[in-house]
Amino acid sequence: MLRFPFLLLFVCLSQAILAQVTITIDFLPAKTPIKDTIFMTSSLNGWNPHDNPYAFKLASNGKLSLTINNTVDSFEYKLCRGNWNEVEVDLTGQDLKNRNYTSRLGNRLEIKVLGWRDLSPKRKSTATKGVSFVPTSIEMPQLNRKRTIRMYFPPNYSSGKRFPVIYMHDGQNLFDSATSFSGEWKVDEILDSLYKYHNFSCIVVGVYNGENQRLNELSPWHNDSLNAGGDGDKYAKFIVKTLKPFIDSHYRTLIDRENTAIMGSSMGGLMSLYLALQYPDVFGKAAIFSPSLWFSPKAFEMIQKYNLKKTQKIYLISGAKEGEQTVYNTLKADSLLKRIGFDENYLKCKISKDGEHNEWFWSREFGDAIRYLFNL
Numbered sequence: 001m002l003r004f005p006f007l008l009l010f011v012c013l014s015q016a017i018l019a020q021v022t023i024t025i026d027f028l029p030a031k032t033p034i035k036d037t038i039f040m041t042s043s044l045n046g047w048n049p050h051d052n053p054y055a056f057k058l059a060s061n062g063k064l065s066l067t068i069n070n071t072v073d074s075f076e077y078k079l080c081r082g083n084w085n086e087v088e089v090d091l092t093g094q095d096l097k098n099r100n101y102t103s104r105l106g107n108r109l110e111i112k113v114l115g116w117r118d119l120s121p122k123r124k125s126t127a128t129k130g131v132s133f134v135p136t137s138i139e140m141p142q143l144n145r146k147r148t149i150r151m152y153f154p155p156n157y158s159s160g161k162r163f164p165v166i167y168m169h170d171g172q173n174l175f176d177s178a179t180s181f182s183g184e185w186k187v188d189e190i191l192d193s194l195y196k197y198h199n200f201s202c203i204v205v206g207v208y209n210g211e212n213q214r215l216n217e218l219s220p221w222h223n224d225s226l227n228a229g230g231d232g233d234k235y236a237k238f239i240v241k242t243l244k245p246f247i248d249s250h251y252r253t254l255i256d257r258e259n260t261a262i263m264g265s266s267m268g269g270l271m272s273l274y275l276a277l278q279y280p281d282v283f284g285k286a287a288i289f290s291p292s293l294w295f296s297p298k299a300f301e302m303i304q305k306y307n308l309k310k311t312q313k314i315y316l317i318s319g320a321k322e323g324e325q326t327v328y329n330t331l332k333a334d335s336l337l338k339r340i341g342f343d344e345n346y347l348k349c350k351i352s353k354d355g356e357h358n359e360w361f362w363s364r365e366f367g368d369a370i371r372y373l374f375n376l
Helices: 005-018 185-196 211-217 232-250 267-278 298-305 324-339 359-373
Strands: 021-025 039-042 064-070 074-078 099-102 107-111 131-133 137-140 145-147 149-152 163-166 204-209 260-265 285-289 313-319 347-352
Touching: 039 285, 137 232, 149 185, 163 232, 163 347, 185 204, 185 324, 185 359, 211 267, 232 267, 260 267, 260 359, 267 285, 267 298, 298 324, 313 324, 313 359, 324 347, 347 359
Parallel strands: 021 107, 163 204, 163 260, 260 285, 285 313, 313 347
Antiparallel strands: 021 064, 039 074, 074 099, 131 149, 137 145, 149 204
């Protein structure tokens, strides 16, 4: 029998209130379209840029406000107007680092938005001469849509040789700050340097993400709380059965599994793990950066059920500053992979003390991933 029901109710309500965080926009650029909805895209919702539960509403004080039920000590976030082309930037139009909330900041925040990507002066391309678009969008028959593909070719591509191929997700962020939504990986500059100093050459196929379809495409499993995911198997089939045959027939590639790698970060890391384990005859190598293993517990079930028949090299990395859950999930994946037969010669797991969930971290570690996977 409860002797203090009202006390218990008070404690429960207090905990619920403490779990809420209210973010108020104190300043918006003058050119912000009045009719546009502003969203918070964050590590809480898989960086979905158009997630209605994270839409700001007009409060009684005339300011836009968002109250969320928060259950973690910290999270990273940005503001946008429904897609990554309309994400917040600084006064000069340059990308911002992710905003970071920690519980020590309290449960009420006031923030300023200084600029929007699409309303800022067009940025100059930073892509090197080895980067180019596939002339036409590639059909995705599995998903009934099209996709932009951007590729990197090594300095010695004209030699007539054939080259290993790396398939990467979120192609907007790989080569060019003019197209990236949160900084670029500098894949082209890093590979040019590896060619110069290690004589290593490869082709990179950057698959642009589906923007509002990104979460759906990059997970084969549905996340009920986000109401997203589930199209990942179709996306994977597009990579393997449509895109790879196209690339192999139009460019000088080495088509065998030993010379074919898959790489990605965040949701792209989750999809890279899925592709590596579902298509081991296609991908002999995988680099998995900060994978969104939180998205579905079925990711771990997939690892446990995997029957390792052929050697594969996997590079797995996350940053300590991404949060305890990310680190725990990464180490759990590492442990499960070892349990099913991956040894230290074919699996490298790394937790970087200063690593964050963003492009500068993945860019910094990209070269190390290449050196490990290709034995440089």
